Each structure stands twice: as C-alpha cells, then as structure tokens.
Amino acid sequence: MSLSFMKKKPSRPLNVAWARFAAAMALLLGVGTASARVRWNFQTPVTPMAHQIFHLQDIMFGVCVVIFVLVFGVMFYSIFAHRKSKGHKPATFHQSTTVEIIWTAVPFLILVAIAVPATATLIKMENTSGSALTVRITGYQWKWHYTYPAQGIGFFSDLSTPVAQIENQEPKGKHYLLQVDHPLVLPVGEKIRFQITSKDVIHSWWVPSFGVKTDAIPGFINQTWTEIDVPGTYRGQCTELCGMGHAFMPIVVKAVSQKDFQKWVTAQKALMVASAAGSSKTWTEADLLSHGKTVFAANCAACHQITGQGIPGTFPPLSAGKKFSAAPAMLQQLRGRGFLTKDGRIVMGPVKNHLRIVLQGIPGTPMPSFAGQLNDADIAAVVTYERNSFGNHTGDVIEPSQVAAVR
C-alpha cells in the first residue's frame, strides 16, 4: 500500500507529511511562521466577513495557547520539582478562598473581552439588508440548484468528477470531488444575498473562503450574505450529513467582474431558450442515448450506480431479470408499477409508469421527483437510455412529446 503511494506521488513522500505535522506542533506552541498558515489554517479569506472570522480565530487561538502554556507550565514545573523520588515532602494546604475567587474572576474577564469582538462580528454577519443581487440556493440529494430570480436564470450544479476517478480506475484530477458541471457565477464588489433552502433533507452550503455556512432546511428559507473582494474560483462542500452522496455534492463559485457577470447572464438566457427548444423537437435514437447517458450519470448513478446495478437492499437495479429485495413498502411500490415480478425479479414495466416514476418519484422511498429538475428532453433521453442499457433491449424510443403528455 505504502509503496504504490510513494510511486504515485514521488514529489511528496510520507516524511513531508511528518515534517508538516511537526510544523503544526511548532505552530501550536506559537513559534510558527506566517507561511505555515495557508495549509494549516482556514482557506484564504476573500470577503470582509471571512477576514473578520480569521481575525477572531487568531485572537481565540492566541488566548488558548497562552492559557494552556501558563496552566501546564505550572503543572509540569510541579511534576519536575515536587516528586516523591526527589524526596519532596507534601504540603498540607487544601483551601484558599482568595485563590478560588481569582481564578473564577480572571477567566470571566477574559471571556468578556473575547465576547465583545465576537458579538460585533456576529451582528454584521446577520445583517442581510442592502444587497444588490439575490441568489436562491436549493439543496437536493445530492446536488445544488441555483436561481437568480431577478435575472430569470436557474440551473443545477452537479459533481463533475468522473465515477472512474472515485472508484480508482483513473488517476484523480487536481480538483477531485471539488468540481462541478455548472459553477455558481457571482459578481465581485457587491453585496449578494443568499436565500437557502432544501427540497428533501437538511444540507448545508459552505464556501470556506467566504466565511459563509448556512443550513438548507426543507420548508424554511435561511438568509445570509457575502461580498467578494477578489475574482477567482472558490470551492466548498455540503456540510450536513444528507445521506449516501453527502461527500459528492461540492460547491464551486466563479467570482467575476461586474461586466463579465452581465455577459454571463446574457449567455445563460440564450442557453435556456435553446434548451426549451430541445423539448419541442423530435430526437434521433442515437442522440437520445448519448444525452441519456449524461443525464443518467449526473442524476441517477449516485443511487442506481453507473452500472445500473443499484445497491442490494436499498436501491433497485435497472437490469431486467436481476433479483431485488428490500423493505416491503418499496417492493410493493415496484410491483404495483409493474417493475418487479412475483418471484422478486426486476422487469421493465410500461413506459408510461417508467415516466411517472421519474417525474413523480416514489413516495415513501428515496426515489425523488425529477419533474422540477429535468426537462422533457432530459427525461425522454434518460428513460430511453435506461430501457436500452444495462442488458435491457426493449428497443423503446421515447420522445419529449411523450414526456410532456404524462407530465
């Protein structure tokens, strides 16, 4: 194991990790250098609030180190000087009201001194008024959706790291697990308000460089804000356990100049018009299959797996003839829709039911509704793909118009 690791990354052998660990220990003792900070501390702050948080953390860290050194300086002196093996005779004191009052009062005063800047920062963080742009963020299992209500733009942002990298069949890229197909694009230099919610379970939207972390809670909208100083690409992750794909729903933000942002908005509007057109035309089978493969990888593979074989007991396979058993509630739902035989094998049921499952989801199971996430062309493509892959040969070709009829 360690050998292959050394081969893969010759520039960074394990002893570098040790050296860094030692450096971290040194930092804790207050003798570190500023350059050590980049890797051992918060990511580089690029918003006023992230700067203030960084500053607060510096104060806290300093206070903690001083207290630690003082208290344990005393203790280790005692361990050194007052040991029985040196013949030290025990004193008999065991009470001192004066001392007790001092070491109750002094920490209290230190705490008050910390609370003042912390409260000031907190009040600023909670002030979402006066924003120039509003972005609505919705968490889904396991992706993010971004809407710009004033601009009329909305899109999903999915992990774009190939499954082959996650399963170690390909070398991992530089931004492994921290890359998406459609990053959130934001302008620099203006106050941006985020309205954060969720469609299913609780997620949490975190971009470390912004100092913004807010839970996405179904049925509630949380507000927070940021103002980015420096253009660049910033990466974060979901930070509330939201099920199987929790580690696989990153956040990527591209901060651009106001001018570039306006250009991007115009381009997005054009794209949305083109996408709507896709749902009204007739597709060839080959186009449906290739587009379906993409849609499947982005939306379905997290549960049903890229191979379409699902996970025994939890997520049904999509191959006709495969055995599947799970909680009775789920099996009943599958049977009722014609997707499971009496002897517990998966079968490709009627097209209409297939479309309904994708559009409406299956209540009481993890299968969500995709009606709001995918357009008619996407759904037509992915159902065509599913019915002609993973060992299925139904030959069905579903057009967007058929989806529209069921929707």
Add this chain to the structure above:
Amino acid sequence: MASAAAIHEEHPVGLKRWLFTTNHKDIGTMYLVFSLLMFFVAGSFAMVIRAELFSPGMQIVQPYFFNELTTMHGLVMIFGAIMPGFVGFANWLLPMMIGAPDMALPRLNNWSFWILPFAFTLMLSSFFVPGGAPGTGWTMYAPLSIQAGIGMDMVIFSIHLLGISSVLGAINIIVTILNMRAPGMTLMKMPMFVWTWLITAFLLVAVMPVLAGTVTMVLMDRHFGTHFFDAAGGGDPVLYQHLFWFFGHPEVYIMILPAFGIISQIIPTFSRKPLFGYESMVYATASIAFLSFIVWGHHMFTVGMPAAAEMFFMYSTMLIAVPTGVKIFNWVATMWRGSLSFETPMLFAIGFLVMFTIGGLSGLMLAIVPADFQYHNTYFVVAHFHYVLFSGAAMAMMGGCYYWLPKWTGHMYNETLGKWHFWLTTIFFNLTFFPMHFLGLAGMPRRVPDYALQFTDLNRVASIGAFGLGMSQLLWVYVIYQTVKGGKKAASKVWEGAEGLEWTLTSPPPYHSFATAPTVK
C-alpha cells in the same frame, strides 16, 4: 435471623450467579466487561472508517455503509462503552465509598444491566436488515432519519430500552447516595466521585426521557402519519435538533462528570495531598450541570437562529469555561507542592488533564459563533469531541481501572505493561486526532467517506494513529486478564496516599461491602 443471614450468604455459581445476581460488585463487573466489549465493537467500526479514509477514492466500503458505520460507531461508543462503563464504576465503588453494604435497589440494578445486552443485540442487528443500519449519524437528524429503512426503527426501540436502563440505574444511584451513607458521612464529606455521580444521575433522569420522546416522534412521523418534523405538514425539521440537543448537551456532561470524579480521586492519592478546593469542586460540578441545560443551541448555530438566540447560546457556552477552569486549576493546585509519584493511574490522570484541556479550549473556540460558522461540521469538531470523550472520558476510565483493579481483584497489575499502555495510547491518540484540527480548519467536512486530494497527508497520519490506538487497547485487555488471573497480592490500602472508605476493606473486598456501617469522623 439465622436463616436470613444464610440467604444472604448464598452464592449461586455459574451462569445463574450472573443472571440472577443482585450484588453490586457482580453487576459492576458485568457492566465493565460489557462496556469493554462494546468499546472494541465500536472501535472496530472506527478502524474500518479510518481504513477507508486512508486514501482518497472509495476503497473498501460503499458510501452508504460508511454512513452506517459512523452512526453505529457513535451510538455504540456513547451508549454502549462510555455510559455503561461509568455505571460499572458507580456500582463497584459507590457502596464501598459511602460505607453501605450494597446498592439500595438490588433487583432494579440487575434489571438495568440485563436490558443492555438485548438493547444492543437489537441495535447491532440493524446491520443485517434490508436497508441496513441507519446512515444518519448518531444524531439521527430528521428528515434524513424519516427516509431511513427499518434499521432506524430498530435503533429507536433500542434507544428506548437504553433509556429505561439508564434512568433506572440513575434512580438507584440517587437513592443509594441519599439514603445509604454511613453515620457521619455528610454530603460535604462524600468523595468527589460520589458527588459527580449524584449530579450525573440527576442529569440522566432529566434528559433520557427527552431523547426517548424525540425518537418516538421520529417513529410517529415514519409510520403513523404525524408531521412533527415535516414542514409540508406544519412541522419543523429544526424542532428535532432543539429536542435532540436539549438531551444531547447534558449527555455530554453525563459522559464527563464521572470522569472528573475519577480524576479527583486519583490525583490527591499520588500527590499525597488532599484535593484542593473540595467545596468549590462540588459547586463547579453543580454549575456545569446547570449550564448544560441552557447551551444546547451551540450545536446548531448554522440552522438560521435569530442573532439574539445565537448571542445567548454563545455567552452561556462561554460561561461553562469558568467552572471547568476552576476544576482544572484545583487539580493542578492539588499537585502543587505535593509528593508526586507516577504510577499508571496517575499517568492517565495527568494525560487526562492535558488532553481534556485541549478539548476544552477548542470547545471555547467553537463557542464563538462567527468562528463556529467555519468550524461547524468539519473535522475540527471531530477532533474537539474526541479530545473530550476519548482523552477525557475513556482515558479517565482507563486510569480508574488501574487505580481500583488491585482493590477489585486483590492482585497488583503489571506496572510496566500499564505504563506501556498509557504511553502507546497517548502517542497514538494524539497522532490520530491532533491532525484532525487542521483538516477541519483547512475545510474537510465530517462524515464524508471520500475527500479532496489536499487532505490526503493528514488523513494518512490520522489513520496510522488510529490503527495504533486500536491495537494498543489489546494490551489493556491483556493486563486486565493477567491481573484477574493472579499476581502479587494487593494490600487493603493499595496506594500509599489513598484516602477513603473503600481502602479500609480487604482486597478483594467482602461480598457485602460493609455488613456493619463504619463511622465517619
């Protein structure tokens, strides 16, 4: 009269002795052995977790199974290893420390223990049902827990059982301490371990029913059409978190106050000097217990609470640092100008002091709301609570085990091996958890089965540390086994500086600790 005495002297043997026993020592032993077993079960889950996290990419488990492991590691460690462990110490020691023959409610005592094996069989068998064990984390947040499979229901029922066991055990402890003290043993003369357990027992009685109610609400939402935690039906997912953490924060102190008690027994013994500031220690413990009820919001600063609520929870949380600080200062003052020696229990106590304080200080950092927005749900938090729960609760129990094992078994343990156990545990513990602070600061979320490449090096260090930490505990089991089997005879007063009634009894103590109540001056 003679027949009554004869019944008392009856000692069933074999399985029946353990099944039907009402003796506080037998029950204490069962609790301790059970806790050790669960420590290894939950520890083995952690080994799989660290093996998966040794490299980026999915290696040995699937993401969902990884989540099952994080859930069960937490639940089993908390409810199976730490809590029953401390109840084991309480059973063995409370009657001997207050001069009583046994616990006040012996049959209840038997029942509280025997619920546990059934509860954990139910909980652990959830791995084998369709859908597996819940992948929600030990916090079981709704609506994720509403989505989970039948394993969730099994965990809910096992939590009900564990709650019954804990509450009954706590009532027994309160009744014993309040009613069975020897003449002259006033409340303010009780050993600190007794005090900390009395306060812990009240916490248990107060909050275990809250947890039982909360998980029952999840059960109702799952199966009976209620919408407590479903916004679409007029409920509120955040309500779950308020209820859970109203239990959860006192629970943290349930797991640490008895540890404070053990440390307060060990440090004076090996400093050959009485505990400094006994009264302030009692008041500090009581203050911590009170504060534990009004700080729960600090677990949920990112849910979108109003600023006023965030400020309240920030200030109340910071306030906990005051009584906790008093305790640390008192322990250090106890050592000051003592006559120190460093047998294994003392090493563990000193290790506890240093490392628990690291956990306490990172806790203070977490209290600062703006900074918490960055730390929340990252590996910084994982580092923080393992410093509090492993180098705090678990290492206090290890120290307590070496401290009282000669009393319990009548044999001295192997001092060299004990010291080896301490040093290996301490070194590997820090190797495992110290780097996690930096992982969290640098942006690695907790409860993820896979991570970005920049986190690789520190995760490797943590995994290597974890394997070492796990292996070192086998040494502990070996030392315990060796000591139970035989060894140098232990005197009544095992340690030169030991004070307290338990050291006036023979080692091992008689079956009924104090048949006649001693008089305490």
